[in-house]
Amino acid sequence: MPELMYREALNQALAEEMERDANVFLIGEEVGRYNGAFKVSQGLLDRFGSARIIDAPISELGFAGMSVGAAMVGLRPVVEMMTWNFAILAMDQIVNNAAKLRHMSGGQLRCPIVFRGPGGAGGRLSSQHSQALEANYAHFPGLKVIAPATPADAKGMLKAAIRDENPVIMFEGERLYALKGEVPEGEHVVPIGKADVKREGTDVTIITWSRMYYFCMEAAEQLAQEGISAEVLDLRTLRPLDEEAILASVRKTNRVVIVEEGWALAGVGASVVDIIQSKAFDDLDAPVERVTGLDVNMSYAANLENATQPDAPKIIAAVKKVLYREGA
Amino acid sequence: MAIPIQMPSLSPTMKEGKIVKWLKKVGDKVSSGEAVAEVETDKSNLEIEAYDDGYLLQIVVGEDQMAAVGAPIAFLGAKGEKVEAGKAAAAPAPKPAEAPAAAKPPAPPAPAPTPPAAPAAGGGGRIAVAMPSLSPTMKEGKIVKWLKKVGDKVSSGDAIAELETDKSNLEIEAYDDGTLSEIVVGENQTAAVGAPIAYLTGKAGKAAPAPAAAQAPAAPAPAAKAPAAPAGGQVVPLRREEPAVAGGRRLRASPLAKKIARERGLDITQVHGSGPSGRVVKRDIEEALARGVAAPAAAKKAPAAVPGARPAPGVRPEPQVVPLTSMRKVIAQRMTEVKPGVPHFYLTIEVEMDAAVKVREEAKAMDLKVSVNDLIVKAVAMAVRRYPKINVSLQGDQVVQYNTVDVGIAVALEEGLITPILRDADQKGMQAISTEVRELAERARKRALKPDEYTGGSITVSNLGMYGIDQFVAVINPPQASILAVGAVADKAVVVNGQLAVRKMMTATLSCDHRVIDGAIGAEFLRELRGLLEHPTRLLF
Numbered sequence: 086m087p088e089l090m091y092r093e094a095l096n097q098a099l100a101e102e103m104e105r106d107a108n109v110f111l112i113g114e115e116v117g118r119y120n121g122a123f124k125v126s127q128g129l130l131d132r133f134g135s136a137r138i139i140d141a142p143i144s145e146l147g148f149a150g151m152s153v154g155a156a157m158v159g160l161r162p163v164v165e166m167m168t169w170n171f172a173i174l175a176m177d178q179i180v181n182n183a184a185k186l187r188h189m190s191g192g193q194l195r196c197p198i199v200f201r202g203p204g205g206a207g208g209r210l211s212s213q214h215s216q217a218l219e220a221n222y223a224h225f226p227g228l229k230v231i232a233p234a235t236p237a238d239a240k241g242m243l244k245a246a247i248r249d250e251n252p253v254i255m256f257e258g259e260r261l262y263a264l265k266g267e268v269p270e271g272e273h274v275v276p277i278g279k280a281d282v283k284r285e286g287t288d289v290t291i292i293t294w295s296r297m298y299y300f301c302m303e304a305a306e307q308l309a310q311e312g313i314s315a316e317v318l319d320l321r322t323l324r325p326l327d328e329e330a331i332l333a334s335v336r337k338t339n340r341v342v343i344v345e346e347g348w349a350l351a352g353v354g355a356s357v358v359d360i361i362q363s364k365a366f367d368d369l370d371a372p373v374e375r376v377t378g379l380d381v382n383m384s385y386a387a388n389l390e391n392a393t394q395p396d397a398p399k400i401i402a403a404v405k406k407v408l409y410r411e412g413a
Numbered sequence: 414m415a416i417p418i419q420m421p422s423l424s425p426t427m428k429e430g431k432i433v434k435w436l437k438k439v440g441d442k443v444s445s446g447e448a449v450a451e452v453e454t455d456k457s458n459l460e461i462e463a464y465d466d467g468y469l470l471q472i473v474v475g476e477d478q479m480a481a482v483g484a485p486i487a488f489l490g491a492k493g494e495k496v497e498a499g500k501a502a503a504a505p506a507p508k509p510a511e512a513p514a515a516a517k518p519p520a521p522p523a524p525a526p527t528p529p530a531a532p533a534a535g536g537g538g539r540i541a542v543a544m545p546s547l548s549p550t551m552k553e554g555k556i557v558k559w560l561k562k563v564g565d566k567v568s569s570g571d572a573i574a575e576l577e578t579d580k581s582n583l584e585i586e587a588y589d590d591g592t593l594s595e596i597v598v599g600e601n602q603t604a605a606v607g608a609p610i611a612y613l614t615g616k617a618g619k620a621a622p623a624p625a626a627a628q629a630p631a632a633p634a635p636a637a638k639a640p641a642a643p644a645g646g647q648v649v650p651l652r653r654e655e656p657a658v659a660g661g662r663r664l665r666a667s668p669l670a671k672k673i674a675r676e677r678g679l680d681i682t683q684v685h686g687s688g689p690s691g692r693v694v695k696r697d698i699e700e701a702l703a704r705g706v707a708a709p710a711a712a713k714k715a716p717a718a719v720p721g722a723r724p725a726p727g728v729r730p731e732p733q734v735v736p737l738t739s740m741r742k743v744i745a746q747r748m749t750e751v752k753p754g755v756p757h758f759y760l761t762i763e764v765e766m767d768a769a770v771k772v773r774e775e776a777k778a779m780d781l782k783v784s785v786n787d788l789i790v791k792a793v794a795m796a797v798r799r800y801p802k803i804n805v806s807l808q809g810d811q812v813v814q815y816n817t818v819d820v821g822i823a824v825a826l827e828e829g830l831i832t833p834i835l836r837d838a839d840q841k842g843m844q845a846i847s848t849e850v851r852e853l854a855e856r857a858r859k860r861a862l863k864p865d866e867y868t869g870g871s872i873t874v875s876n877l878g879m880y881g882i883d884q885f886v887a888v889i890n891p892p893q894a895s896i897l898a899v900g901a902v903a904d905k906a907v908v909v910n911g912q913l914a915v916r917k918m919m920t921a922t923l924s925c926d927h928r929v930i931d932g933a934i935g936a937e938f939l940r941e942l943r944g945l946l947e948h949p950t951r952l953l954f
Contacts, residue, residue: 339669339695370669370695371688409688409696 086269092262094236095125095201098243099163101271103133106161109247112139112148113165113202122167123203123262149175149200153182156198161247166202169218169256175200176221183252184227199246199253204232205296205346206394207259212382215390217347219295222254223323223356229277230324232256234298236266238321241275249277258296280327282334286316289404290334292357293344294320297395301344304400315404323353331357332365339370340407344395349377374403415496416465417485418449420474424864425547425583426743427454428570429481432474436460441469443489448663450486455743456831456867457860461486468492479739481569483588540589541609542573544598547583555603556610560584565593567613574610575809591615666693673698678848680856740829752888756927759886760935764943766902766917772949776843786822786876787847789899789921791952792945794818794838797871800938804871806892807929813892821873821890822850824857831857832890834870843952878902884920894926895935897942919946 089097103109115122117130117140130138141148145166152162166172172179179200186194206215223230229251233239239257246253283298284305291301298319305315318334320327335341341361343354358373376395384390405411420430433451437443448460449469467489474486488496544554557575561567572584573593591613598610666674666681670693674681677698684701686693737745769788776783797804797818806813818839821832833853838846856862872894875887878901887898898921905918921942925935945951 367668367672370667409694 086267088265089236089240089268090262091236091239091257091264091266092123092125092127094240094266094268095243095257096127096129097268098240098247099126099129100132102244102247103129103137106247108159109161109163110137110139110155111163111165112141112152114141114143114167116140116165121165123259125165125257125262145171145175146178149178150182152198153178153186153196156183156196156252157186157194161197161199163199163201163247166200168207168214168259169202169204170214170216172200172202173218179222179228179252179254180225184225187251188227195250196252197250199243199249199255201243201246201255201257203259203262204256205258205260206383206390209385209387209390210383211385215383217256217295217345217378219254219256219323220347220352223353224351225324227252228324229253229322230256231277231322232295233275233321234261234283234293234295234319236264237268237273238275238281238319240268241273242277242321244274245277248274253277256295261296264299275321278322278325278327280318280320280322280330282316282330283319284315284317286314286338288314288338289340289342289407290316290318290338291342291344291400291404292318292320292331292334292354294323294353295346297344297346300395300397300400303397304404307397307401308404313404313408313410320353320357326353326357326360328360328364331360335361335365336368339368340404341369341373342376342400342403342407343373344376344400346378346394348380349375350380352377371407371409374407376400376403415470415488415490415494416467418461418463418487418489420452420480420482420484420486421461422482422545423452423454423459424456425868426747427456427482428743429479429739430454431479431739432476432486433458434476435472437469439469439472442492443467443469453739455739456864457862463489465489468494470494471496481588483569539594540591540613540615542585542587542589542611542613544576544604544606544608544610545585546606547576551606553603553605556598556600558600559596561593563593563596567591567593585610587613589613589615664693665691667695669695670698677702678845678852680852682859682861683855738828740826740831744829748888751891755889755891757886757889757924758927758932758935759922759924760932760939761884761920761922762939762943764919764921764946765907766919766946769946769949770902770917781844781847782851783843783847785902786874786878786899787843787850788949788952789876789897789946790820790822790835790838790850790874791841791843791846792942792949793872793874793897794820794835794841795945795952796938796941798839799941800934802934803895803925803930803938805894805929807894807926808892812929815871817871819870821867821870821893822853823873823875823887824854826858826860831862831867832870832873833857833862833867872896874899878919884922886922887924889924889926891926894929896924898922898924 099111103111111126111129116126117135117138120127120130126138149164149172152164155162166175183196183198183200186196204219205217219230219232222228229246229249231242231246231253232255233242239261243255246255284302286305291305293301298317301317305317308315316334316338318330343357345352345354347353349355352375354375354377358375361369361373376399378395379393381393383393423430430452433453435450437449443449443463444466445464447463449463450461452459452461468491470488470490472487474480474484480486490496547554555577557577559574561571561573567573567587568590569588571587573587574585576583576585593611594614595612596610597612598604598608604610664682665686665688667688671681673679673695674684679698679701681693681698684693684697687697688694766785769785772788773783773785797820801814804815804818806815817837820835820838822835823830823832833856835841835846835849835853841849853862853866857867870890870893873887873890873896875896876899877885878899882900883903884900885898887896889896900920902917902919904915906913907916907918908914909916921939923935923939
């Protein structure tokens with residue numbers, strides 16, 4: 086299987102879907118002549134032309150609304166947000182239009198649209214450009230929210246998103262784009278709503294998604310050397326949550342740590358805890374621990390930025406806490 | 414207005430309780446559900462919970478004092494509030510008949526310009542008689558018959574109505590003295606536990622018609638809907654959930670640990686918790702299971718007079734006078750009632766136990782702990798299943814035919830005895846019987862059994878074999894109608910095929926309630942029991 090970077094996997098998905106369906110187009114800031122701010126759309130302008138690879142002005146609300154209109158009349162837009170921090174401007178179109186058109190029209194209108202771009206901290210970009218905002222979108226009925234961690238999942242889930250009849254919000258990552266992994270060629274579609282056990286274990290379940298997945302795998306490796314067998318469950322989809330997979334793993338290990346880049350209050354992890362406590366209460370041997378971004382605005386200073394985010398040592402400490410091995 | 418905390422009814426036979434220890438002191442803030450005191454009943458030590466929020470205004474019944482069920486033991490109210498004179502006069506009840514303070518007409522503290530808000534607890538001495546909780550699973554009860562009518566005088570302890578619950582027909586007793594002023598729930602009507610079924614008017618009070626406000630919530634409950642108890646009513650809801658560990662501490666355990674303990678029949682209160690604040694977690698349960706069932710708590714030795722200690726020459730030591738414990742009192746009362754009240758007859762058999770003893774030895778070789786008594790319990794359960802005519806109970810003028818086989822096991826305690834019930838013993842395998850019997854006995858010794866663990870039952874097995882007793886007869890434990898007294902297994906010379914031989918013999922004597930069981934039924938049951946024990950392979954089928 087060829088090894089690709091995350092951005093190359095996304096590029097492959099886009100190209101394959103545009104090849105497959107003439108209604109698919111890509112719009113966003115610098116997606117065309119500049120080949121994308123993070124080079125996800127490398128070569129696509131040359132291949133598909135400016136009618137389908139559209140450079141938009143710096144006007145997130147405008148091109149988001151235009152794309153929602155295009156989706157209403159039968160096209161399948163992929164809207165690239167340079168980062169999700171900037172997409173806050175477009176929330177009215179995403180939340181009040183894309184998420185609600187099917188409902189408000191009594192099912193007469195559809196909105197098959199993908200909004201995608203990097204979320205989370207990029208590295209020394211300070212508070213306005215470092216936010217993990219997925220919990221905001223996961224809140225809304227009418228949207229689907231995906232956050233793949235690996236290149237293979239990035240390709241497979243973008244293809245599934247483009248084929249979905251509903252608006253899909255896709256969180257990528259500035260620090261994910263250059264990561265490499267094996268990616269199946271051709272028709273590789275990863276269904277939305279299915280979590281994935283990335284590493285099997287018996288002592289504790291670490292639940293995560295997106296970039297935090299890598300810290301979790303690093304922690305699991307180190308824990309294995311201490312004889313602790315950690316299962317890593319990559320949610321991949323944040324709405325709808327894969328309850329079945331969550332509960333199955335909890336019932337197996339009885340202890341849970343949830344790792345989330347965003348803030349703790351009203352985070353996605355809080356909802357996962359709620360599912361666990363209400364549906365697997367009798368299977369818990371310890372209160373569920375969460376490792377989240379600290380409840381502060383992100384610093385510019387690199388040392389403070391690192392201290393603010395979850396990392397392997399923090400995850401290991403949380404795992405030991407739920408295993409009642411504190412100080413061990 | 415000050416709210417009384419009443420001595421709750423914690424077992425069907427409980428008439429009064431002794432306060433062992435107050436967990437709160439006057440002035441302390443108390444929340445609903447919080448334990449306020451430890452109480453010793455005739456069966457076990459339990460905690461009393463507050464059902465209201467407030468501050469502890471006054472303790473009426475001090476430590477080591479007794480109070481009748483339903484009598485106020487303390488008062489809750491607003492911070493700094495004074496308890497009304499009439500209530501404060503309440504004294505601990507040495508006898509149930511003298512108990513409840515509420516029966517006395519409370520003197521209004523001061524002529525109030527506004528009418529009292531809660532008539533049930535206020536002037537006039539009106540006392541609600543609540544539907545009692547007579548079994549842990551009881552949600553509602555049906556009045557079969559009123560034994561008193563409006564206008565009748567009622568004394569605390571009098572049976573006032575016959576009640577049908579999910580388990581049995583029982584009598585409701587008054588906890589107060591007074592006159593029956595109103596019947597709220599008529600015959601063949603149903604009321605939720607805690608709902609008022611009648612009102613008494615206090616001794617000096619007039620049997621005045623009840624204020625409308627108090628009548629409203631007293632309507633008979635539609636099935637399964639429990640109306641809230643009216644404010645100020647004399648309502649004693651019974652709720653207990655988790656077993657408290659010895660010493661009254663709250664048990665801390667993870668949900669998973671509790672689940673495993675429940676599934677494996679392990680007494681979680683006996684497991685040392687290694688988690689934060691002593692939380693019992695999965696690994697603690699696993700370790701306890703690996704060690705075998707949690708080790709029984711060392712029996713507390715009372716520093717009694719040393720037997721055999723020689724008195725000084727010429728001095729005759731005075732006898733010691735010790736008041737009866739609650740448990741002793743109930744045993745004394747019950748035995749006095751049962752032995753003359755239930756016509757006993759006795760059937761004795763000898764059983765050859767060689768095969769049963771061999772089963773035990775084979776199990777032991779496989780590291781399975783099974784006692785001869787466990788085999789007897791199993792055999793009794795199977796025999797009861799095959800001869801259901803023995804599985805009956807006389808209650809009033811009806812015979813109750815049980816459809817489950819629940820075997821009581823007499824457990825000797827330092828101050829008496831109790832018979833925890835092994836439910837569905839005929840359905841259980843030897844390993845489950847062995848584990849559960851040990852666990853029940855252990856909690857019986859710690860007096861930590863819950864009421865549903867020692868009430869009801871089909872038959873009891875009482876075994877004094879370990880004391881070397883060859884044979885004895887036992888007193889039936891109603892509502893059961895029979896009891897099996899088991900002696901020691903001992904080598905005896907017997908005649909086998911005309912030859913003398915040595916066999917392991919055991920004598921068992923069945924006491925039967927002749928009102929519902931006849932000699933032939935008892936004899937058939939014993940023949941079956943003997944067959945099962947002499948050919949234990951049959952226990953498998």
